[in-house]
Amino acid sequence: MTIGIDKMGFYTPHYVLDMTDLANARGDDPAKYHIGIGQSEMAVVPPTQDVVTMAANATEQILDATDRDQIDLILFATESGIDNSKAGAVYLQHLLKLSEHSRAIEIKQACYSATAALQLGKDYLKAHPGKRVLVIAADIARYGLETAGEITQGGGAVAMIMSENPRILAISDESTYLTRDVMDFWRPVYATEARVDGHYSANVYTDFFTDVWTRFSDTYHHEISDFDAMLFHLPFSKMGLKALRTVLPEDQTVADKLTSQFDQARLWNRHVGNLYTGSLYLSLLSLLAHGDLHAGSQLGLFSYGSGAEGEFFTGTIQADYQEGFDKAAIQTLLDKRTPVSVAEYERIFKDSLPTNGQDRALDISHDSAKYVLGGIKNEQRQYLVQ
Template identity: 75%
Template sequence: MKVGIDKMGFYTPQYFLDMTDLANARGDDPDKYHIGIGQSQMAVVPITQDVVTMAANAAAQILTDEDRSTIDLILFATESGIDNSKAAAIYLQHLLGLTEHTRAIEVKEACYSATAALQLGKDYLLVHPKRRVLVLAADIARYGLKTSGEITQGAGAVAMVMSENPTILALSNESTYLTRDVMDFWRPVYATEARVDGHYSANIYIDFFQDIWHRFTQTYHHQLSDYQALLFHLPFSKMGLKALRTVLPETDSDNAEQLTSNFEQARVWNRRVGNLYTGSLYLSLLSLLANGDLTGGASLGLFSYGSGAEGEFFTGTLQPNYRTGFNQVEIEQLLDMRHQVDVPTYEQMFLTQLPTDGSTQLNNISEDPSRFVLAGVKEEQRQYREQN
């Protein structure tokens, strides 16, 4: 029996900052941002959006009545949680009008947690093949203004419906994984911005990839030429290229050229959004599906990494009608119709946050065209709204 990703949706807020403008404001060479880290634009989040609304907007792209009647497991992966107790998945279940007869869980381990959710969903479907699983990966990457991590911020959400006989990607049962207690990145419960040792984290990322990849080839007797594309978690898009280059000597020139070309297509959309944390790998998958040179039946390898640290390499088989599992036109329109903001506006929006003292705040939602919005906080409860 085949199980895996049947449909995928994506959402990012309606504002972005051009990285050239940020470079000029910070006194840096724009090439450091465009080439050195591989980013062109960065999503900017208004006060009317959070991980719940972004995930709901992404999921609304793809859910049908049949999905709503058969989804009975919701797995919400995020490291930007809005409550220390109540799962974001429950807010989402209510917003989307999904059945109450479901399990709704929040999953956390930095940027890796969406992969954990995907693997949990796969195992669930193998036992319950007639059901469907909704996986959400939504985050807001925040490091602070004028910090070393500022250029690797971003925001957005990827929604995935999992099923038997999936339309997009059938997941294999082959994977290798690694967990180590590493302080390369973390966010204390009292902080709204992450703490990160950028160079150390990049080195750990490469170490994890090489360890897990070689363990995978030794365990399952695969080689690089078995794959049309390798996909990577992209905290910034150059990071995945660095990892890919470490293994290209293991294959012939034709395969190396194919893998490099497909990697470039797999980071097209990430370059325009920035870091999605849990969603970065899966936005890269979407970008590859939309822009890459792929054929049905192709094997894809995926490297998932979450600081702290945990990583996994797993594979899937591309299905013949994979292009029908997502709406490329809608996603490209979403990206193209965003409004560019200048640096002062971005800084003001970054500093505008909901109150943390229990006070009431009502947001102006009239300028947010999204279907699902955050209308404010009242009596210490977030006020979510669905707009026509």
């Protein structure tokens, strides 16, 4: 039985910050941002969007009547949850009017959890032929203004519908994974911004990749030349390139191909920023849209979540992969975003819902998305459909 990703959708909010403007405001050389970390633009998330609304907007792009009838498992991967008890998947199920006779679960392990959701979804479909699974990777990356991590912020959601005989990517059973208790990144329950040791985390990332790739190669007898592209979790796009360079072969033709494919895979990430759980899968979308692929192309995927957990797994591109996502809609979404100044970005960053139980209504007139957050009332988020 072939199981994998049948359709993919993407959403990011309508505000964007040019990294050159941020560099100038912070007294840095813009090359540090554009070349040093490999980022051109950063998504700016207004209060009218959270992980639930972004997930709904991403899913709306791909949802049809067949999906509504067959989806009976919703797996919501995020480290930006809105409630310590109730799963974001439950809010999403209600907003999208999906079947009440479904399981709706939230999964957390930093940036890795979407991959855990994919693997759980694959196993579920093996046991439940004819069903579909909705996997969401939605996050808002926040490190604080004028912090070392500020330039690796961003936000958005990737929605994936899994099925038998998928149109996009068949996921192999071959994978290797690693978990260690590492304090390279965390966010205490009382904090809205993450704590991170950037240099340490980058080293852990590379160490995890080396471990899972080496064990994958030894266990399943694969060489780097067996792959048409290698995809990486991209908290910033330069990090994945550094990891790729550690395994590039001496064969220049293969090395050039993998490097070129990587550049196409990070193209959309460069213009959105860090998506946490969604970063690897936005990279996959970007490769599908811009890469040199064909039916049977072999992809290697490295997923990493600080704290820390990593996995290397593989997938095979299917013949109708271009029918599983809307390249034009995603590009239009990115192109039509409203640029904001650094001052506007800072104002939006500081504007958040009350944490003391007070009511607040939000002005949604500037947010053109279908699903928006209208505020909070009686300590309950007010989701609206426009």
